[in-house]
Amino acid sequence: MAHSARRDSPELPDLSLLKRLARDQLIYLLEQLPGKKDLFIESDLMSPLDRIANVSTLKQHEVDKLYKVEHKPIVSISDQICFLIRPRIQTVKWICDVVNADKAAAKFRRYKIIFTPQKFYACEAVLEEQGVFGDVTTDEWAFYLLPLDEDIISLELPEFFRDNFLAGDQRWVRTAASALHLLHSLFGPFSKVYGIGRCSKMTYESWREQVEQGEQKARHAEIGNVFLIDRDVDFVTPLCSQVVYEGLVDDIFRIKCGCVEFGPEVTSSDKSLKVMLNSQDKVFNEIRNEHFSNVFGFLSQKARNLQTAYDKRRGMDIQQMKTFVSEELKGLKQEHRLLSLHISASESIMKRKTKQDFQELLKTEHCLLEGFEIRECISFIEEHINRQVSMIESLRLLCLLSVTENGLLPKDFKSLKAQYLQSYGADHLLTFSNLRQLGLLVEQQPGETLTVMESKVGKLVNDRAAGKLTDAFSSLAKKSHFRALSRKLNLVPKSDEEYDLRVPRDMAYIFSGAYVPLSCKIIEQVLERDGWTGLEEVTRLINGHEFAVTGADPKSKSEAQRIVLVMFLGGCTFSEISALRFLGKEKGYKFIVVTTAITNSSRLLEALLDNNI
Template structure:
């Protein structure tokens, strides 16, 4: 990797090609059903589709009316119906209801299902069970990757986290492998691939099989991306559970950024309507504050407002020719900047109001104490009060999970007490939620240290070495130890600072959490890229449960002079937070490298916990 003195970051590849490929394929699939047709779109696909092909493009290809796939029946009069859906059982039943209703009414129509990003066998089974397998045609829209910004690409698969990590469903693994191959064929070949986590290992192995089977000739091609790093979300839950304090993370926590855009309500816009704003590098104001700690943002915005006012004031001494130039060349840009500036100031004020109401500072103080391992009893008292006051079921759950992971589980007495209080405050239906969180290792009860180890030792004496290894894996998953303290110590995740941490001029990635904690996922990436292997990190890897790999492709030329050798594709399986993105952008600036983020979905503590919540018995 580049030395710390190498500050000039390389140019990023152009990811608009991914959008064009997706749009062209969708147009081709729509043209396979010639003539006028109505298009039924699943709600989850509406925002991604909007970023790829707007309504006018769909209309150009004879899409007459658009419907949302929902519970209530749709009354379409068209003779051709096209369904653009995710491969889910409920969607197949929705299509079956429409087809069977038409059959009962004696009506004949053409039906086409377009699966995005691919079809699963279960979908065919449901179509067969519903008796409509022969009545529909189907196709796959290989829409794997949506560029949300210059350096962020999302698969928009929020269900990946629950499906794989909770339910052990591996169906999306091949989807990620195909997405990785698409990146490899367009921007590769990748010279080195690193990763950690069981899912990461499976994706890498499957991707290598896809590469061997593909007929894409990459020999002699100059790559645009040199290194790839795959990391499972369950390698680092702590970072995902911490409160975000960089501006983009706070906007996501407060307003929910969806598919790269956010709806600012009347409290932000200072009007009676909401405005949808695209948040990316093209927003001149946002691009300068997105990675900043929230405490620095107000100062920057007020300075920006003063500069903008000074530019407006220049008009006063102008003659007619200068005024004409000003109006034709600068005024539009200034007005746009002014509009964005007032929106971001409104967003900051709204965040401040909400956070003051939630006693955010006290919350952060408790979080930092948990991360550092201080004042355990005080932290438990704070969480108990939070539960008793019924502040928020998600927030209470988040703090419980953070305490459990950092302390390697609760003492049995504390676990029973806190669980009882939570269920009494928020309802007994959350019993299933506790079960899910325990299964993931997010909320666990400490077991006497010897119990599992003793059983493991006895069993391993009775079986072969290979079987013993498998049993050891099984026992590990039963125990689900987080080992956070040991990992934190080995990697120096809690910075030791003399005096106050300077958030305006950060010295390391810890600034994304007010100087209290360096994100584990980002620290791992930093250490491995520095060493170009996992050498020297054996103890950390052991504490994380293994499944690390480092593979150099000997067929790919590695020229240190190439910019691609300083471009790293960081792939987060199970979701990536804006705090991690800001931290790695900081690292990139320090080291003269660029990170590209590919994630199954953007996540935060609320989304992660919502996917675990079971409120129906």
Template sequence: MASRDGNILGPSGVPLPEISVLRQLAKEHLVHLLESLPEKKDLILDPGLMRPLDRIAGAQLLKSHGVNKIHKLESRSIDTESPARMYLVRPTVRNAKLIADQMNADKKFLKKKRYKVLYVPRRMFACDMIMEEEGVFEDGIYEEFKLDLIPLDDDILSLELPGFFKDFFLNGDQTWIQSIAMSIVNLQNLFGTIPHIYGMGRCSNMVFDLVKVLQTIQGRAKSAVNNEIGHLILIDRDQDLVTPLCTQTTYEGLVDERYGVNCGFCEFPANVTGTNKSMKLLLNTEDMLFEEIRNRHISNVFGFLSQQAKLVQSGYSKGRNIASIGEMKDYVQKELKDLKQQYKSLTIHIGACEGIIQQTSKQVDFQEQLQTEHSMLDGSKLKDCYTYVEEQIARQTSPMRSLRLCCLLSLTQNGLPTKDFKSLQTHYLQSYGYDSLLTFYNLKKLCMFTEQTTVEMSKMSASDVRTKIAEKALKRTSFRFLCKRLNLIPKTGDINLRNPDDMSFVFSGSYTPLSCKLVEQILMRIGWGGLEDVKKHLSGPCFEDHRGLSAKGSVQSSAAVKPKSEKVVLVYFLGGCTFAEIAALRLLGKVKGYRFIFATTAIVTSQRLLQSVREK
């Protein structure tokens, strides 16, 4: 349902900002850049930007603005007749070197061309240095295509930076911090200053500090009075590494894990589409059937699809019983087109659901795997959990699956005893190869797979010993404390998976995502007040900033009349978020009357997260 100004209204009547304007602005900026090179040109694309560009501009738009052919950026020369060439790439050293090599190859064969390099989202000095060293800097024009947050849906924005988790949290690379901060500044320029900002983690803190600097440079920000977003919550991925490693059980989450969703597109194989070829489908609110099932628990999807199939069948039956020409005309014009679209969508989603169910039923130990995950989360039967993980390694199941279970076991126990840690690592290396040794180094650096440290007391004073023991005890009990303090593990049998009212339904009622529970607590308390003990068990700084203040300088009381924007919350995940977290917060919004917008550096699954830090 939409309001008079075009904004989307939720069940509570709270308007959601029209974030699709970001797509239109990016499209206009791209057209301007294309027109700046008026002659016929070839467009050379960074492979990682092909899907994001699909969400902004199609091939038809590119051709209408002078693009002759589109190529992937690869380590080979390009033989084309176009007089100009435009590159659209991420600002990396590797990309700069590939572009320089292609320019030099053209020089070698005496090909005269005009070159324009568009860096997304900003130009880097390191790239200019590479072009200078290769002797081609003067041959090209270098500009920026300021593409940051891409609308994937009515309530999802993504920077499409899948490598950010590794870059920042593993390598300490702060390159993209400025782009994240700028994306927040741009949102506030469009939708007004966000009055309440909260954050958790080192990256969030850096981003918030830079946002303040950028706003100071730009001058006076828009007033918080007419804002369309009431709260911004910044969450570092390393504050909750358990959630992305758990098996998702919502339909959208399982589709992502089973078939892969890339920038909102999912390519379903032939056995799902019911034809002899695969099909690429855009999964968003435009597909009304998908919108109905995306946040449902998988056990509640197939029955709903069966009901819809019967409705479509009855719609076709109605057409066969029409007697008059006038009624047939109305039927063809008004109903038949919709029925065909519903039939196509039903075929794909029934096929996808069937594929997911078949996969889980074929895996004899799938239920055992879920039960093991649940035991890890609630801290019970740990010996059985350890045995199960060892069995998976010995049987040489998927390397990523075994690695995920190792990490989940370590994270939920805040590190493994030295004996267990060394045993699991040794068995994994023997089973899958010693080329995984560097991957284990990365996981240890990220605190995803660690051993419990021992306190060396021989050369320490009594006070130092007490301090070290206290620190160790705090670290070892962090996850267990948070589970108990925030009620992350619901009581058995309390969760209704068909009509859920608790966020834990996204993991079959076994666990409420820590990130989502923290969002709930922050909104309930309007900050970190009363959560001092929780903050001690989080791995980074926690902060809050309020600009919507009363005359006395305090946050407005709940008794005061608040604008509807106070119920609109932007949750920004730095390092990636899962569809399970999105589904959980959508449910929270439905129960508490909030509207959530989700911004992230990328949508992740356990496999993509681990693949990103895996040394190849």
């Protein structure tokens, strides 16, 4: 439909190998506890586990019953219990309670704890403190990477963002490095590694240590270039409303582990339906990267093509009918089912978005990105807060205003904060503290010269006029980093010419032609320049920790050189993935996106909420 790929695009490596490795290792660990056993699984591991080993696979390896970890006394009567958990102290303490309760009841069982993706010393220390270290055996399931599609791999670690960027807890850095090491050992050696951000630098250094300690095997590389990028390099992109189909489906229905649950309003029945969203779904694969305004046109065309294919059976003789039924009919029925699902999903999205006055919201976002009509934008945000439209949406708009303007004027900050707390509760004070710490919602610190100028202006004119002039002086006094980056990298295309969303000319199409995602623009520029040369001003504004390292055989002209692995530390949005796919098609690259988790504005902000005092 919208953009045709270059014919010389390289082939992607087979990522299903990662699934097979994870499955084999899990089976090996389960078999180390021979005989029938009950398996307790932490709730956020259930979906990833289902993608690796389903219930029948577990039953084949003597798993009798499956339970969800619920932090309460257990009902299992089995002599052997296996716990499959994340390395969290709270869960380990619960396991200690289970073991100690069994001891008190003189019940003898064998216990095995499998930590994934790795075990931390703190967890073993808890086992020791609680006096159960000798009663349990512990192991690691090195399940670092879950392929969600042929070009998306997730570590499924949503807590990485809060732990690393807010709490400053770097325990997951080694996990990210081990994931990179696994990819290097399967698909490397990598020719060039680029990166930007403090966490990226640490991940790279930890990975290099692992490479130097391990044995080096000469292999034919399948991935040539690697790019590591921290989420805090670009907060603007995840704060923008998504308008590509896959991004909208994620915003509204929440895609979890590559799977979405469509409710009765989509399925037109009283049941919900889980649907796997990947390139195997032919209908979804063709619309996932499309701007939503193009989706209905494509789906109606698809429906007409399908009808034509069905109509072919008229006038067939018996032999042709037999061939049609055995070869084509099943595929057509499957396509028909998927088509009606995506049409219903699109209608549901339309209904919700028209109810929320989506166009007005997008207009406000575009003004914030361009730096126009800021006063009108603030009025819109105030109305949004006072009408209590949505707690997260209001917070998102506040953060987008702050990040694009490099902080709010003190009087705006105080006023908006007071209105937010009145609307949504004073228990959000801690949330504001978290947002300030990350630089997502901050107050501008006026310079000394500005204050002198303001006092002079105040004496000359009345208060209201002074307020307007103060705004003007403040915006002059403190230039926003986003504005400077936007000009330097041309992130906001000129709005005087019409942007045809059916034939996108650059990555800005993912935001209706209003903004090129900063993260993707940096990747494009670095690949184009073969390093950071000429981008010194950009890295200074980002406060970068940038690096570019040449590894094995950089002059090689193999297909692998055009396969770029991009690792987002702290999460990545579907919009960014769509933008990179577009860039790959334009420039003849293929991108594989590795992310600590798929994120969007809601997940990002929910991770920073602290309103449960």
